[in-house]
Amino acid sequence: MSNGSGNPVVLVTGASSGIGDAIARKFAKMGWRVVAVARREQRLVQLRQELADITEVEYLVADVTGKDAPGRAVDLALRAFGRLDCLVNNAGAGKWAPPGETDDDMIDEVLDVSLKAPFRFARESLKAMKPGASIINIGSVFGLLGGLDGGIYCAAKAGMIGMSQAFAAQYGAKGIRSNVVAPGVVKTEMTAAAWDHPGFQRTNQELTPFNRDGTVDDVANTVYFLASEEGSYINGQTIALDGGWSTTKYVAPEALICERIVPE
Ligand SMILES: NC(=O)c1ccc[n+]([C@@H]2O[C@H](COP(=O)([O-])OP(=O)(O)OC[C@H]3O[C@@H](n4cnc5c(N)ncnc54)[C@H](OP(=O)(O)O)[C@@H]3O)[C@@H](O)[C@H]2O)c1
Numbered sequence: 001m002s003n004g005s006g007n008p009v010v011l012v013t014g015a016s017s018g019i020g021d022a023i024a025r026k027f028a029k030m031g032w033r034v035v036a037v038a039r040r041e042q043r044l045v046q047l048r049q050e051l052a053d054i055t056e057v058e059y060l061v062a063d064v065t066g067k068d069a070p071g072r073a074v075d076l077a078l079r080a081f082g083r084l085d086c087l088v089n090n091a092g093a094g095k096w097a098p099p100g101e102t103d104d105d106m107i108d109e110v111l112d113v114s115l116k117a118p119f120r121f122a123r124e125s126l127k128a129m130k131p132g133a134s135i136i137n138i139g140s141v142f143g144l145l146g147g148l149d150g151g152i153y154c155a156a157k158a159g160m161i162g163m164s165q166a167f168a169a170q171y172g173a174k175g176i177r178s179n180v181v182a183p184g185v186v187k188t189e190m191t192a193a194a195w196d197h198p199g200f201q202r203t204n205q206e207l208t209p210f211n212r213d214g215t216v217d218d219v220a221n222t223v224y225f226l227a228s229e230e231g232s233y234i235n236g237q238t239i240a241l242d243g244g245w246s247t248t249k250y251v252a253p254e255a256l257i258c259e260r261i262v263p264e
Contacts, residue, residue: 010032011035012034024051034055036057037064074128089122111155118163134178135179140157143238160180184241
């Protein structure tokens with residue numbers, strides 16, 4: 001990346017836990033400077049303290065749905081570091097319900113956090129980005145295919161793919177790329193409560209051909225690859241990071257012993 005002086009700069013939304021925290025740490029380890037955005041200040045303070053030996057971290061305590069949040073975050077990157085090389089739209093809200101039971105508040109909340117805010121952050125980041133920069137959106141395999149209780153979450157994550165492709169088409173000629181990383185299930189605060197539930201394991205682990213669960217580091221490594229020189233011809237793509245869950249008809253042999261339920 002050659003986008004100004006000093007080491008490159010990544011802006012990560014939702015950097016206070018789970019996947020966003022891992023992404024911030026990965027970029028820091030690779031020498032990037034970090035702008036971390038989330039609502040829980042103590043987590044961001046801790047992130048900055050833990051990374052102090054290896055890089056500079058600035059943080060913004062903000063709700064990403066605030067109309068001024070993207071401007072404040074990009075402004076912080078420019079004031080503190082003088083450049084912005086990568087935006088990672090990671091903040092997301094997992095609200096699960098059958099589409100028919102999705103109320104208006106849920107529709108607004110999920111679209112605001114997981115689609116409208118990423119669009120605004122991307123739009124704002126463009127103003128600061130130079131050729132070589134990129135936008136990486138954290139989608140979901142639930143944006144690639146429907147799932148029970150997917151409700152508005154599937155719609156928001158699918159919308160994120162369309163958004164990313166539009167940015168890729170529009171700004172590729174300026175040397176700015178846009179891609180989506182779409183994780184399967186990864187153990188974080190968002191999924192912790194469901195992780196050990198047999199139904200969750202059946203619909204996720206038992207349908208995943210690869211021999212282990214995905215981790216936050218798997219996501220962070222893929223995001224970093226896309227942002228780096230090694231990924232610099234990848235534009236407008238969605239990379240499913242799910243051990244083969246979304247592209248196979250795999251069912252674990254152990255799961256096949258159950259009796260078939262024939263609808264009456
Ligand atoms: N875990 C999975 O299995 C999985 C699978 C596919 C996709 N994803 C996606 O991965 C992303 C990260 O999720 P995660 O699993 O790491 O969950 P997580 O640990 O719950 O983290 C969610 C992050 O988003 C931030 N956030 C949520 N709403 C926000 C708001 N209104 N304003 C600012 N920040 C907000 C949270 O920060 P604060 O609460 O501090 O604001 C937190 O840092 C999400 O987009 C999610 O949809 C996760």
